Amino acid sequence: MTFKTKYRGIRTSPWLIVGSVTILLIIVLTLAIQNINREERYMSRILSEKGAALIKAFEAGARTGMMSSMMWGGNQIQRLLEETARQPDILYLVITDEAGTITAHNDRSKIGENITDLSNLQGMNLEEVQWHLTDLENESRVFEVYRYFRPLTGSGFRSQGYGMMGRGADRGIEDSNSQIPRIIFVGLDIEPFEEARKDDIRNTIIISTILVLLGFGGFISLFWAQSYRSAKRSLQDASAFADEVVTSLPVGLIATGRDGKIAFFNESAEKITGIDFDEAIGKEPDEILPSGLCGLKEHLNGGKAVLEKEMECGFYGRDAVPISVSATSIINEEGQLVGNALIMRDLGEVRELQEEIRRKEKLAALGGLAAGVAHEIRNPLSSIKGLASYFGSKFSEGSEDREATDVMIREVDRLDRVIGELLYYAKPSELKVKATDINEMLEHSVRLVQQDAKSKNIEIHWKGNDSLPDTKIDPDRFSQCLLNLYLNAIQAMEQGGVLYIKDYMNDNREIVVEIEDTGKGIDQDDLEKIFDPYFTTKPSGTGLGLAIVHKIIAAHNGRVTVASTMGKGTVFRIFIPL
Numbered sequence: 180m181t182f183k184t185k186y187r188g189i190r191t192s193p194w195l196i197v198g199s200v201t202i203l204l205i206i207v208l209t210l211a212i213q214n215i216n217r218e219e220r221y222m223s224r225i226l227s228e229k230g231a232a233l234i235k236a237f238e239a240g241a242r243t244g245m246m247s248s249m250m251w252g253g254n255q256i257q258r259l260l261e262e263t264a265r266q267p268d269i270l271y272l273v274i275t276d277e278a279g280t281i282t283a284h285n286d287r288s289k290i291g292e293n294i295t296d297l298s299n300l301q302g303m304n305l306e307e308v309q310w311h312l313t314d315l316e317n318e319s320r321v322f323e324v325y326r327y328f329r330p331l332t333g334s335g336f337r338s339q340g341y342g343m344m345g346r347g348a349d350r351g352i353e354d355s356n357s358q359i360p361r362i363i364f365v366g367l368d369i370e371p372f373e374e375a376r377k378d379d380i381r382n383t384i385i386i387s388t389i390l391v392l393l394g395f396g397g398f399i400s401l402f403w404a405q406s407y408r409s410a411k412r413s414l415q416d417a418s419a420f421a422d423e424v425v426t427s428l429p430v431g432l433i434a435t436g437r438d439g440k441i442a443f444f445n446e447s448a449e450k451i452t453g454i455d456f457d458e459a460i461g462k463e464p465d466e467i468l469p470s471g472l473c474g475l476k477e478h479l480n481g482g483k484a485v486l487e488k489e490m491e492c493g494f495y496g497r498d499a500v501p502i503s504v505s506a507t508s509i510i511n512e513e514g515q516l517v518g519n520a521l522i523m524r525d526l527g528e529v530r531e532l533q534e535e536i537r538r539k540e541k542l543a544a545l546g547g548l549a550a551g552v553a554h555e556i557r558n559p560l561s562s563i564k565g566l567a568s569y570f571g572s573k574f575s576e577g578s579e580d581r582e583a584t585d586v587m588i589r590e591v592d593r594l595d596r597v598i599g600e601l602l603y604y605a606k607p608s609e610l611k612v613k614a615t616d617i618n619e620m621l622e623h624s625v626r627l628v629q630q631d632a633k634s635k636n637i638e639i640h641w642k643g644n645d646s647l648p649d650t651k652i653d654p655d656r657f658s659q660c661l662l663n664l665y666l667n668a669i670q671a672m673e674q675g676g677v678l679y680i681k682d683y684m685n686d687n688r689e690i691v692v693e694i695e696d697t698g699k700g701i702d703q704d705d706l707e708k709i710f711d712p713y714f715t716t717k718p719s720g721t722g723l724g725l726a727i728v729h730k731i732i733a734a735h736n737g738r739v740t741v742a743s744t745m746g747k748g749t750v751f752r753i754f755i756p757l
Contacts, residue, residue, distance in 0.1 A: 203394040211387045218379045222372045223310065223322075229268075230324025230365040231308040237263050237272065237363070241330035256330075261285045270321055270366040274328055277360050300325075305362065312369070320373070321366045328363040431523035434509070435464060442518065451502065451525050452494040464521075469493060484508070489526065501526040534707075538729075541712055557598055564591040597723075610653040610734055617650050617682055617690055618643040624661040625680060628669065636675030644682050650690050650755055652735055660728045664694050664751050667724065670717070671698030671749065685754075689737075692753040701743040709741065 240259050256274075264272040264285035274283040279294040303309055310324045431448030435441055444459040452459075454467050469492045485506040491499040503524040509517040571584030625641050632639050668678050676697035685691050701709065701716075708714045710729040732739045735755055743749040 199398050204391055207387045207390050211383045214383050215380055218376055222376060226322045226367050227308060227310045227324055230310065230367055233365050234326060234363055238330045257283055268368040268371065270368050273364040275362050277362065282361065320369050322369045323364055323366050325362055325364045328361040433521040435518045437518060439463065448523065451500065451523050454494065501530055560591050560595055564588055610656060612651045612653050614649040615652050615654050617647055618645060620654055620658060621680060621682060624658050627662060628665045632669055632678060635669060637669055637672050637678055639678045642681040647682060647684060647690060650757065652755060656731045660731050663724045663728050668694060668696035668698065671696055688757050690755045690757065693750065695748060695750040697748040700745040700747055701749055702745060706741060706743060
């Protein structure tokens with residue numbers, strides 16, 4: 180037989196983890212998309228502001244030239260446009276009329292060409308800067324900024340007309356008073372921003388991935404921490420429950436660890452062995468227990484379990500204690516030895532119960548015997564005593580025959596007394612209990628034997644206890660018990676001695692009457708038999724005195740114990756519960 184330990188972990192549905200990770204992923208993706216859109220807005224604003232600034236700068240240059248020189252014309256604007264277009268990130272500068280015909284371009288070869296796709300400009304407020312993304316012939320994307328071209332101040336380009344006529348680079352402005360509206364387009368290179376945007380998107384993806392991983396890891400860590408706390412709390416609760424159960428067991432439990440030293444020692448084990456917990460923990464079993472665990476060590480070393488083996492073991496110099504022992508090895512799920520467990524059950528009460536049953540069985544047998552004896556012997560004894568008295572009256576006083584008849588009468592009386600004691604012992608006790616002052620009763624009983632003790636040179640030391648409450652007992656029967664014990668003590672002190680009598684209350688709220696003598700003592704082999712009927716060590720004893728004492732005390736729901744040492748004396752203790 181082995182004890183196996185098992186622990187069940189906390190189970191959690193995987194859908195909980197999947198759902199939490201999905202929610203975290205949605206949140207991170209939403210933030211990433213918002214970040215990308217924000218980057219696009221920033222890029223559009225920066226490029227549109229840059230384009231507007233270029234348009235204003237170009238217009239300011241054209242305005243300055245027109246105002247400073249009367250000879251300012253189309254060639255000057257073309258050169259200014261070409262110089263302005265040489266700035267970094269500017270792909271082209273174009274001026275067209277509302278029909279889409281190019282009137283000025285940084286690439287002179289394209290002057291006079293027609294921009295056919297101006298449908299998206301219909302209905303737009305070109306007084307303000309507008310922008311859009313467009314594709315060139317080489318499939319590269321361009322950020323195009325445009326609005327009406329206003330090189331003059333005041334009422335706008337309509338206040339003083341200008342014209343850009345001609346189909347070539349040489350022709351310049353031939354119609355300076357033209358009132359035809361012009362539109363200026365600035366094509367900005369979007370590739371640097373696209374590269375930066377790609378880097379931002381890549382960084383956003385990396386950061387989002389890291390956030391997802393960190394969030395997932397954090398969630399798993401929190402989950403593991405919660406599981407650990409729950410498991411730890413469950414383990415602590417289970418441990419506390421197991422400790423309380425094991426500690427409160429009515430049997431002694433001793434457990435050793437892997438190192439073979441005692442790791443557990445409950446209260447019942449302390450009571451059985453008489454060894455304190457602090458003295459036992461951490462020591463080898465052989466240091467405090469009988470050698471080889473009362474002969475069980477060989478069985479445990481051989482891998483055998485012991486079940487309910489009865490034996491007597493002496494602990495710490497105490498007398499041998501009858502115990503029932505079970506022992507086993509503790510093996511974990513991996514088949515490794517964790518330690519040994521020893522369970523001890525005190526058989527003292529069981530033995531007392533067995534002895535009580537045996538005594539009652541004798542009493543029942545004596546009851547049947549006594550009934551027959553009373554009927555079959557007492558009547559003939561009365562006849563014998565009557566005849567002995569009759570014949571004794573025929574003889575003179577002092578004669579040998581008269582003495583013989585007197586001896587016969589005394590023996591008949593003794594035999595009748597023995598039969599009377601037998602009948603009294605066999606029949607059920609009928610107590611007449613009442614509240615009694617135990618001190619007064621003890622004092623009265625001591626006075627009854629005072630003279631007998633004094634005649635044998637015996638001192639009586641009586642110590643009363645006025646704090647004791649009245650006790651419900653049968654005073655006559657209880658006095659009978661006390662006198663019987665007093666007389667036995669006096670008879671045990673043939674050379675004189677001291678008789679100690681005292682009463683007190685113990686921790687179990689029992690009235691204890693203690694009677695101790697300094698006589699010759701009782702042999703250890705006879706201690707278990709002194710309350711048996713007809714067991715006596717006195718030549719003239721009947722063997723019923725202590726048996727009657729035991730019966731009367733048992734009828735009071737009490738108990739009587741005896742302890743004796745040869746040559747030193749004997750102590751009787753009577754326990755009466757309140």
